[in-house]
Amino acid sequence: MSHHLVNIAWQRDMRAPKKIVLLALADFATQSTGECYPSVRVLSAKCGLSASSVRTQIKALEQDGLLTSEVRADALVYRVKLGTAA
Numbered sequence: 665m666s667h668h669l670v671n672i673a674w675q676r677d678m679r680a681p682k683k684i685v686l687l688a689l690a691d692f693a694t695q696s697t698g699e700c701y702p703s704v705r706v707l708s709a710k711c712g713l714s715a716s717s718v719r720t721q722i723k724a725l726e727q728d729g730l731l732t733s734e735v736r737a738d739a740l741v742y743r744v745k746l747g748t749a750a
Contacts (some may be wrong), residue, residue: 666744668695670691673689673690681711681720681721682721686725689707698745699742703740
């Protein structure tokens with residue numbers, strides 16, 4: 665968990681669904697790398713959004729340059745691109 669990344673995420677000006685997904689990912693992320701690997705199901709439960717809405721917000725965050733994702737060893741790894749993790 666990275667309090668630093670969560671604090672930076674709070675400062676971003678964006679609509680609520682995108683912000684809550686960014687906050688959840690930042691909460692899961694390690695500060696040094698910004699990496700985390702929660703499932704869409706876990707993000708959906710944490711954010712109170714449907715799985716399809718979470719996927720939509722993840723795509724929007726990737727388009728904004730705030731998030732990248734890649735498949736590693738059969739797991740989807742996200743990298744939050746805020747602060748020192750950028």
